[in-house]
Structure formats: structure tokens, C-alpha cells
Amino acid sequence: MARTIEIQTTTKKKQKPLQHELGFGIHFTDHMFIMDYNDSQGWHDPRIVPYQPLVLDPAAKVFHYGQTIFEGLKAYKTEEGKVLLFRPERNFQRLNRSNERLGVPAIDEEFALEALKRVIAIDQDWIPTAPGTSLYIRPFVIATQPALGVDASTQYKFIIIMSPVGNYYAEGVNPVKIYVENDYVRAVKGGIGEAKTAGNYAASLKAQEIAKEKGYSQVLWLDGVHRKYIEEVGSMNVFFKINGTVYTPALNGSILDGITRNSIIQLLRHWDIPVEESTIAIEDLANAAKSGALEEAFGTGTAAVISPIGELYWNEEKLVIADGKTGDISGKLYDTLTGIQRGTIPDPFGWLVEVNI
Incomplete structure (x- = not known):
């Protein structure tokens, strides 16, 4: 070449x-x-x-x-x-x-x-x-x-x-409301869900339309086979803090291997905060929200960086998280990651690449 x-x-x-x-x-x-x-x-x-x-x-x-x-x-x-x-x-x-x-x-x-x-x-x-x-x-x-x-x-x-x-979401770094999709499917293991390709996003547009009509910023997708396991939001990977441990769906062939996701996992472990990549059932998450065990939730991605989630809508029910406010970990992650990205705080991971001007 x-x-x-x-x-x-x-x-x-x-x-x-x-x-x-x-x-x-x-x-x-x-x-x-x-x-x-x-x-x-x-x-x-x-x-x-x-x-x-x-x-x-x-x-x-x-x-x-x-x-x-x-x-x-x-x-x-x-x-x-x-x-x-x-x-x-x-x-x-x-x-x-x-x-x-x-x-x-x-x-x-x-x-x-x-x-x-x-x-x-x-x-x-x-x-x-x-x-x-x-x-x-x-x-x-x-x-x-x-x-x-x-x-x-x-x-x-x-x-x-x-x-x-500017900010990807109109809400900025304030909590967004997410609609859990039960009917449509975005991707399945063996398909193209883990590739960053246009077809994945085309498959999401109808559900996104429905979510917006109901007043929600984004769609949370469930797995395409059982329709019960959490995968990702249309523009973000997702994390949930339950009883002190942070959980995120494990990469399974239909979830994008997010660079911000990877960075957040490294940051949490750097701070000695328990973090697990696992299978998360939407029913278990809903029960955790109702009992108060779900302490906070947030999405991660290049566009939004960190986006706190204040509410999930599933099965005609609103699940409010952390009283609809930004959680402590979400706020700390946003401040830390954007600080590293902008060079205002040290980068202990060697993530930054300088462009010679």
C-alpha cells in the first residue's frame, strides 16, 4: 500500500x-x-x-x-x-x-x-x-x-x-429514561450483532420510534432467542449496580465490544469496586429495582461517554432507579473518564494518543 x-x-x-x-x-x-x-x-x-x-x-x-x-x-x-x-x-x-x-x-x-x-x-x-x-x-x-x-x-x-x-442526549449527563423492547429483535449470536455495521442500527429504528413516542430516550434490547436476557441499549453498553456489585452483560456474540465499556470495567477494578460480566435476566433486574437492591444504572459509549439511567419501562411498568437521580459511581466515572480524555487528570492506563500539530 x-x-x-x-x-x-x-x-x-x-x-x-x-x-x-x-x-x-x-x-x-x-x-x-x-x-x-x-x-x-x-x-x-x-x-x-x-x-x-x-x-x-x-x-x-x-x-x-x-x-x-x-x-x-x-x-x-x-x-x-x-x-x-x-x-x-x-x-x-x-x-x-x-x-x-x-x-x-x-x-x-x-x-x-x-x-x-x-x-x-x-x-x-x-x-x-x-x-x-x-x-x-x-x-x-x-x-x-x-x-x-x-x-x-x-x-x-x-x-x-x-x-x-455537543452532548449526544438532550438530557446531557442527567439520567435518561430507557424503554425495554419485548417484541422486536436487534441481533442474535452468530449474526452481526457484535459488528459495528449499519444493519444492526436499521434493525433498531422501529423500536426506537415506539420508545420516543412513549417519552423514552433509547431502547434496551433483550436477547433474540429467549427475550429475557439484557444485551445493550441502541447506542450504549449497560451497567447495573446491585447490592454493591456492578454488573454488565457478558460479550456473547450479539453485543458490541464497546471501547468505553472496556475502559469502565478497568476503572472500576482500578478502584476495587466489584464488577462482573454476566448474564442478567430482565425479571431479576426488575425485582432488584422494586426491592431497592438496584442502586444505580448507566450506559457507556463513545457518543454519550457515561449516561445515567433514571428509569426503565418494562411490561407496562415504570421502574425508577435511584429516585431518578445520577448515582455516585456514574458521576465519578463520568468525571474521571472525561478528565482523562481531556488531559485534565492523569492517565494511569496509557489510553491517550497525542496528535502532532
């Missing part, structure tokens, strides 16, 4: 949005990274170009068979002007695991990280610095071969786009 990245900078920079009006994934920076693949050349022609629409053949396989994967990570700017990434190597490792599951050729992870650093350096003035803001980064791969046969594509594009963002 060629290591030279061609760079074409824009001649017309966009007006940047006000930091208190960012929202999530609405505004995009001036530049993007693109690299192409075909069977004869492999991955080739890496380039940074002005942010622009893509031109694709209507028969491109991504449109018809959903052969696409993506990642999400963030960049932060410190008070000293340093630009930091949080565990980016794990994102590209996971991207290749998703590639493998969907029959997409692997990408050179080291080169992808170098390309990311280059485009961040070019668009560094897009990184917001207000509390709760960051530069969200979306690497993704799409199948571009114009052919309608049902088989893996022979042509792809690997693209990185970036967006200055």
Missing part, C-alpha cells in the same frame, strides 16, 4: 457553528480522508480532500446488500492546545473485526491511524473546547462495486469524516 497521502485543501472554508449550538453529528469539518480498494490494487490512492458529496453508481452494493461498517471515536483539545485521541488503536482493531465479519478486506490499522492524525491536524481549529463538546470522528467503509449479484463486493471506499459535537 502506498504510504503517501495526497492532500488537497479547500479554497472555501465553512463558517463554524457556535459551540453551544452544536448538537450531535449535524455539522462537518472542511476536509475528509478517502482511500479506495479493488481486487487488483488492494487499498490505494489515500487522499485528504475538501468535504464533499460522494458519487456512486446506483448499483453499488452498499445500497442493496448493506455491506458497510463504521466506527466512532473522539478528539479533544486541552487547555495547553494539545490534541488527544482516546484509545484510537482499539477502534481500528474493531473496524477490522467488523470487516472480517462482513467480508471486507482488512485495512492497515497503523496507516489508518496516521491518516486520521493528518486530517485532524488539518482541521484542528474545528475541535470545540466548551464543556461537554469534542470532535466526533466517523471512519467507515462502503461497498462500491456496481453489481447486483449477492456476494461480497470487489470494490470499496474507506472514508473518515469529522463533526464537532
Whole structure:
């Protein structure tokens, strides 16, 4: 693979949005990274170009068979002007695991990280610095071969786009309300649940619509076979503190191996707080909520970081958690993880990667 990245900078920079009006994934920076693949050349022609629409053949396989994967990570700017990434190597490792599951050729992870650093350096003035803001980064791969046969594509594009963002949830770091889905299924073991691919999210949209109509921010999915074991929320892994121990669903082939999830488990163990990856039945969780044994609950993910859960709705019943308030561990985890990410507190795990500007 060629290591030279061609760079074409824009001649017309966009007006940047006000930091208190960012929202999530609405505004995009001036530049993007693109690299192409075909069977004869492999991955080739890496380039940074002005942010622009893509031109694709209507028969491109991504449109018809959903052969696409993506990642999400963030960049932060410190008070000293340093630009930091949080565990980016794990994102590209996971991207290749998703590639493998969907029959997409692997990408050179080291080169992808170098390309990311280059485009961040070019668009560094897009990184917001207000509390709760960051530069969200979306690497993704799409199948571009114009052919309608049902088989893996022979042509792809690997693209990185970036967006200055505020809080993912309108509630910010205040507790969200979650709707437990009993009817629809998102993923099953042996399927594509553990891959970060568009099909998983397409499968969640109808239930998400229903949840919003009922006043809930997100959907909590149960396993697709028994419909009784907790898996994950649409945009987050989940944790529950019951009688002093923190529980999270074990990775089982249909749950995303979240990078924030992994980081939270490490932090809890670093603090000597008991944490277990296990099978959690929704009925047992409901009973723990009713008895008061469920002391707090929270979701974790790149977009929201830590999102306390104040209420679950299951079987026509509202289960209020910790009086609907943010729990002590949720708050401490949020402050610690965001502090590490922003470089304001020490990083004892070696998670941060600095971008040379």
C-alpha cells in the first residue's frame, strides 16, 4: 500500500457553528480522508480532500446488500492546545473485526491511524473546547462495486469524516429514561450483532420510534432467542449496580465490544469496586429495582461517554432507579473518564494518543 497521502485543501472554508449550538453529528469539518480498494490494487490512492458529496453508481452494493461498517471515536483539545485521541488503536482493531465479519478486506490499522492524525491536524481549529463538546470522528467503509449479484463486493471506499459535537442526549449527563423492547429483535449470536455495521442500527429504528413516542430516550434490547436476557441499549453498553456489585452483560456474540465499556470495567477494578460480566435476566433486574437492591444504572459509549439511567419501562411498568437521580459511581466515572480524555487528570492506563500539530 502506498504510504503517501495526497492532500488537497479547500479554497472555501465553512463558517463554524457556535459551540453551544452544536448538537450531535449535524455539522462537518472542511476536509475528509478517502482511500479506495479493488481486487487488483488492494487499498490505494489515500487522499485528504475538501468535504464533499460522494458519487456512486446506483448499483453499488452498499445500497442493496448493506455491506458497510463504521466506527466512532473522539478528539479533544486541552487547555495547553494539545490534541488527544482516546484509545484510537482499539477502534481500528474493531473496524477490522467488523470487516472480517462482513467480508471486507482488512485495512492497515497503523496507516489508518496516521491518516486520521493528518486530517485532524488539518482541521484542528474545528475541535470545540466548551464543556461537554469534542470532535466526533466517523471512519467507515462502503461497498462500491456496481453489481447486483449477492456476494461480497470487489470494490470499496474507506472514508473518515469529522463533526464537532455537543452532548449526544438532550438530557446531557442527567439520567435518561430507557424503554425495554419485548417484541422486536436487534441481533442474535452468530449474526452481526457484535459488528459495528449499519444493519444492526436499521434493525433498531422501529423500536426506537415506539420508545420516543412513549417519552423514552433509547431502547434496551433483550436477547433474540429467549427475550429475557439484557444485551445493550441502541447506542450504549449497560451497567447495573446491585447490592454493591456492578454488573454488565457478558460479550456473547450479539453485543458490541464497546471501547468505553472496556475502559469502565478497568476503572472500576482500578478502584476495587466489584464488577462482573454476566448474564442478567430482565425479571431479576426488575425485582432488584422494586426491592431497592438496584442502586444505580448507566450506559457507556463513545457518543454519550457515561449516561445515567433514571428509569426503565418494562411490561407496562415504570421502574425508577435511584429516585431518578445520577448515582455516585456514574458521576465519578463520568468525571474521571472525561478528565482523562481531556488531559485534565492523569492517565494511569496509557489510553491517550497525542496528535502532532
